[in-house]
Amino acid sequence: MTTQDRAWAATRKGLFELRRRGGGWQIENLSFLADPVTMLLPPDASGHMLAGLNLGHFGAKLHASDDAGRTWREVAAPSFPPQPAGAEGPEWKLQQVFALERAGDAIWCGSVPGGLFVSRDKGESWQLDEMLWGDPRRLQWMGGGNPAPALHSICPYPGRPEELLVGVSCGGAWRTTDGGRTWGLRAKGMRADFMPPELAGDENSQDPHLIARCRAAPDVLWCQHHCGIFRSEDNGASWVETQAQPSSFGFAVAAHPADPQTAWFVPAVKDERRVPVDAALCVTRTRDGGKSFDVLRTGLPQQHCYDLVFRHGLAVDDAGEQLMMGSTTGGLWASADAGDSWQTVSAHLPPIYAVKFG
Template sequence: MTRQDRAWAATRKGLFELRRRGGAWQVERLSFVADPVTMLLPPDDSGRMLAGLNLGHFGAKLHASDDAGQTWREVTAPSFPPQPEGAEGPAWKLDQVFALERAGDAIWCGSVPGGLFVSRDGGESWQLDETLWRDPRREQWMGGGNPAPALHSICPHPTRPDELLVGVSCGGAWRTTDGGASWHLRAKGMRADFMPPELAGDENSQDPHLIARCRDQPDVLWCQHHCGIFRSADNGATWVETRALPSSFGFAVAAHPGDPDTAWFAPAVKDERRIPVDAALCVTRTRDGGKTFDVLRTGLPQQHCYDLIYRHGLAVDDSGEQLVMGSTTGGLWASGDAGDSWQTVSAHLPPIYAVKFG
């Protein structure tokens, strides 16, 4: 079995393992029955994987598996230092594990509130990136859909393990080239039209919903922003807006691993409604760097559909041909032809927070 033949869906009622057999996807196993799983890190070659849970009154938890999800054990979750008296901003308390990514021998974790943590021992222990957390500009960050800022995107550079770019809602995009010892804003060109006109271009006020990097052309990054779709061809130094129909609003973006001009999005009606345009689900795809977009509907519900795709609800595999997509109302779809057509894997899973190949 290859990584393209296995996927995962983190949902409000557990973690589902999916297998592709004979070209069709099916649910194979459920872990954490009835517990909300907010994020997962797929297994590496040794079978090591992580899952973040949000147990409400019992708090945010982290579990690890050494056998690709067959068995699990709780490990220490990331935690913040004691909050100084009178410190501004949200409570220094882990509310949610919102992103997990590998970079070299490190694992990085993004959280609500907007903290960034690193582990050098496979997720057994964590250290807060103090430089980003103590940056005075962080105090200007604000919550988007969450009451507190959320660090949701972690984009490691594929050949430089000490370099990564992160996205914060609402706090823009930031890059480090020294493993987190220093950080620089990288959101020039993004536009926050919910801010006063004189602050619409403020890099520290931007609301990227998700940022994704092209693996083979790492200077190319795609961003699904609250106010549109943006692309960078210079490693985040500048961003250029592009527009798509039926909508440039959404939460998810998947970047083709090999083709810097190809990316997929899941459009929706903006702000208060947050449903598919005309209650008909589609995926938009560009193959020319955002100049034009294909609207892909084959196999997706086109009537009375109110499914929203969360930030981490759309994923593409290493080949750039297989995609999986999960929705807030438990719909799960897969495509084997780069999104041209879709097959329903399940129509009645719990609300899906994240999907991943691996």
């Protein structure tokens, strides 16, 4: 598997394309100047890719490219059916495209407010997964950082195009094995210490910030939860908590594509502050399934740093060698040695919502 030499940063002021040149990264193209790009789906072999935008008063939009991002065209964004009178829960209106993933011939989209949509024509049209949306347990979901619940993680199971595990903040983890016709909770062992003690283990009240799957060992899943770091070795049937220093709180997690023992996290101070511990940015890495963690700081700012890395702000390439990380303060860093050391790509981009290799 070759090292990837192309990446994207989705930011509050546009979508930046980056190329790896001579050991470093350079910004080579900017699309959607001044528009907030909340999520992107990197190009497939044909060059098809998607970008989700949040245009405020004008709503959430979706654009497609057929030439790997050189040109774009607007396509239909996912939409909810008319909301029945008196229906409980948040307004049935797309607020944000929060996740985009391919699984076989399908593309799946997660949204705020907590919807899951599927497209079988490369994003030209979308259908709401009505079974998950109609599950009465959905009405117990709560907003985390958003007023409404957010479906932010979509983890396809390699070789099983009908199987997905999704993560909801706050609504736990859910799995389907039949393309969304039936769903079951998959958050046993997670702990929500913001709930009353008798409800701390309630699967439907959990706040996973992001869930990532090891592609080569797909029964292994990693979760950066609001209340800690959790790992599953049985495809989400059960989860075990692990502790990291300097903090087990954060938003991002990247799972090594080939090594189920390795994952990366970006620790922060919990809850109201949400800044790096001691104002010094670092990445933590485990190589033994969460038993111990390396604290990786070389090349990252270690004084007066208040950068926060959002859920989708950390990415690993297909070889498990390169990492890229973007922050709310517009810092963008890259590592070519699995996180041992970092180089600054830019210190002054707009706030970064997501980074992707492609």
